[in-house]
Every structure is written in structure tokens, then in C-alpha cells.
Amino acid sequence: MSAASRPSRLTANRIRAMKGGTPIVCLTAYTTPIAKILDEHCDLLLVGDSVGMVLYGMESTIPVTLDMMIAHGKAVMRGSKRACVVVDMPYGSYQESKEQAYRNAVRILQETGCDAVKLEGGEEMAETISFLSARGVPVLAHIGLMPQQVHTTGYRSVGHTEAETAKIRRDATAIGGSGAFAIVLEGTVESVAREVTDVLQIPTIGIGASAACDGQILVSDDMLGLFSEFTPRFVKRYDELGRRVERAVAAYASDVRVRLFPGEEHTFKRREHARKTYGSATDAPSLATIES
Template identity: 55%
Template sequence: MSTTFQLDTATSRAHPTPAPMKRLTIPAVRQRKIDGVTAQPVVMLTAYTARQAQLLDAHCDLLLVGDSLGQVIYGLPSSIPVTLDLMVAHGAAVVRGSYHAAVIVDMPFGSYEASKEQAFASAARLLKETGCDAVKLEGGAAMAETVAFLIARGIPVMGHVGLTPQAVNVLGGYNARGRSAEEADKILSDARALADAGAFAIVVEGVVEPIAVAVTRAVPCPVIGIGASAQCDGQVLVTEDMLGMFERVPRFVKVYANLGDTIAQTAAQFAADVRTRAFPEQAQTYQPK
């Protein structure tokens, strides 16, 4: 039994408490796919805060601290400005708020591309300062040597091919990839290169479905789809997208709730109560004894 940090709802402070179960390990995730078949699909959602992690943890195999936090939390135009410091801070919060799911932290743009040594320094910092279980990086064959370098030094790596948001300036936007035969072949070869390098899982994002199916069948490790295919070995979504926190979401997102509307309506009711002095009531105030 391990120890994690849970929020004390009475004080809103984090206190160490014994975890009720062991955290899922990276080898266990890798072993979900046996002889090309994943009987139990891998469930992954993004998480950026301790409280969000607490709410998602019991339902997920993997929690991804994605660099999408740049847009989701900080209102940035893309993930490119996200720093390693931000990933460390949010990664540590998610680890503190979880005990079951393995936590994967994105390596932000500019933190791993220059050299294998740079990648190791960045990844080692993420593991040491967050307590996460693995890192994720974008890129295929060009990053395979780096992936192998990290794994040989004790750092599990999740790959990411297809639509790679950190390369949005090269790709020219967030359009689906793999429509041409040349691009489809590249996505497939990139996935194979990452698998051969030892990646324990690969995210395939925003590709036409036949390519996602081909990638899933071509590599021995689990393939986690986002805007890909139900035939992938697992699925991931940005949690805020599926919860309806934004007016517009990618077409591949299924919106399971409309929390954005709920929050706005609740804030409006609070504002009305304050302006009419209906809040606070006696139950929310301290009276003399």
C-alpha cells in the first residue's frame, strides 16, 4: 500500500493518507495487449489539478497531464508556449490527487527535441519532481533514438503520432492527417519506429480511421486513439471537452455533459442572491452562542 495526498474537504488542505490500492504500473498497461489483441481497452483522460485527478482516478487506467493545459487552463493559443515548469507543477498536483491510475506527463515543446541528453534531463526532472510514472513526447521516427535512450535509462515513454499539436506550425493547422498515401505511410512507419524503440503505448491523434486501424494492428504496444477509431486499444479525450466546458470542441469529441452551462447558471444564481441580499442566510453565518 502506497501513500498519496488527498484533499481534506474540511480545510481544503492536502494531507498524506494511505492509498486503498496499488497504482497501475506501466508494464501492466503494456501487457494489456497480448498477441495484438487488447481485451480490456485502456481508458485515459487528461487531468491538470489534484481535485480533478481525485474525481477521475477510479475510472481511468491512465491520467494524462497534457500540455493542452496551455489552452484549457491558461488560455494560450496553442500548447507551444507551455513550459517545463508548468508541467512539473501540474504533474505533481495530479500525482498527489490520484492513487490508482498511472500518471503520464507531456514533455512540452522545446524540452526534448535538441538532443537525447536534453530529453533525459527534462524527463528526469519530470519524474523526480512530480512522481509521475512516465512521460509522453510527440514525433515518430525522428524521435525513436531519443525514446530508446530514455527507456534504456529507466524512463518509460508514451509516443504520439498523427496530428501532433506541437508541430501545428509545420502541419498548417489541426486538420486530420493521413489522407494522402504518402502521409499515411509515414504515420504507420512512425508508429512502428516508436514501438521498436520501446514505447509502452502510442497515442494516434486526428487521423483517418483506416490509418488508425492499421497502426493498431501493426504495433505490439497499445494504441490509444483520439479522433481515430473505436478499434484502437484505448481512448483518450481532454476532460474539459467531454464535460462541455467549451462552446466549440473538435468533431471527434463526444460531449457527455454540459458543465459549462451549469457553471454559468450557478454563477448567475449566486450573483442574483448577493445583489438581493438573499445570500448569505443565517445558516451560512456565525451567530453568538
């Protein structure tokens, strides 16, 4: 494929320009094979810190490290050609100061080649986002339910009370003027999500925030039925791959135990021409040479 015919990768600016248009399709990705499958269908792939719970069995996203995020970011970039790839900044990698956030964001961009970073926080993080944006770091913001604050806020939907609604409004206003190219709204009641989407000039990407948002994102393993520890109300399961994998593994185990696998079609045989060509055992090539 020539350079001219290759699909161009969606940038943060192009995602921003999708505000109010066709809804933006986003999913999480953590590995090269999954990124290859998702890339054709998604506008944005998020290398989420949810990787800690989904792939590593952690109880929350808090223990996820910067090195982990960079490793998975590299893997997703190898599998992606078209989608805008965003890598989460893990807990503790940006909250200390805007300078710390900049150093770690630059490291993520340089080592993974991704298009942008994502960080959680509203008005308290607006200055940091402005600092990053002014220095060429595209930022996807995240307000509403914030998993990295689970120890102080819990894991529940927000916007039910006037105090919660006022907080989301303040966060949205601050982020809207910070330079972020889009904002994730998580676990936010529909009326508040709709209001924020209508007011902001940048796209809102909902996860448990209704169809009023400019786009949607889910954890891929949730919507595919691969992660079954718990299923949030806002997740629609489009398949039950976990059950299908379990059935396949059970069938394999059964075949192995009764010697149905491997069969003749899966077994290497000595080639006839090898026996004819070499006159004695000492002249014959090694088994590794004969079999392939």
C-alpha cells in the same frame, strides 16, 4: 487503510500488458480535485500540455513550459492513487538532443513522482525514445496529428493521402521498436488507425482515431463541456458543465444583489453561553474566540 489493502497504481508495464484486451480508459487531468474524481474510473491520467489552452487561455500548446508541466504533474499526483500518471514533455524540452530529453524527463519523474512521460514524434524521435527507455524512463509516444507541430502541419486529421499514410506507417514501425510502452494516435483516419493497431505489439490510444484503437483519451474539459473555444469533431460531450456553472453563478449573483445570500443558516451568532460566562466586556474573549 493498511498498505496491503491500498489499490496498487497501474504502471507503464501494466498499461502495455493491456494490449488487445479491455479498452484502456484515459483522460487528461491538471488539478488535484479533478484527478481525485477521475482516478477511480481511468487507467491512465495524462497531464497534457493542453493545459496551456484549457487553463491558461493560450492559443496553442507551444508556450507551455517545463515548470508548468511539473507543477500540474505534482497536483495530479496528489489526487491520484490508482491510475498511471503520465506527464507531457512540452515543446522545446526534448527535441534538441536525446541528452536534453533525458535530463528533462528525469526532472519530471523526480519532481512529480509520475509514472511516465509523453513526447510527440515518430521516426525522428525513435532514437530519443530508445535512449530514454534504456535508461529507465517509461515513454508514451504520440504520432498522427501532433499539436506541437501546429505551425508547420496545421491542426487537421491525417491519413487521407498515400503520403500521409506512408508517414504514419513509418512512424508507427519506428516507435514500435523504440521501447515506448504505448502510443497515442491523434486525428488519424480509421483505416490507418486500425492497421497500425493490428501491427503494433504495444497499445494504441486513440484521440480522434476511431474505436479500432486499444484505448481512448479525451481532454476532460472538452468532454465535460468546460472548454468551449472550439470542439473537435472527435469529441463527445458527456455533460455541459460550463452552462451549469454559468447558471449557478448567475443564481448566486442574483441572491447577493437582493440580499437573499447569506441567509440565517450561513451566519454566525454570538453564543449565549459566552455572554453568561463572562461578567463584563473586559472579561469577554475576542470575537474570533466566540465565533467559529
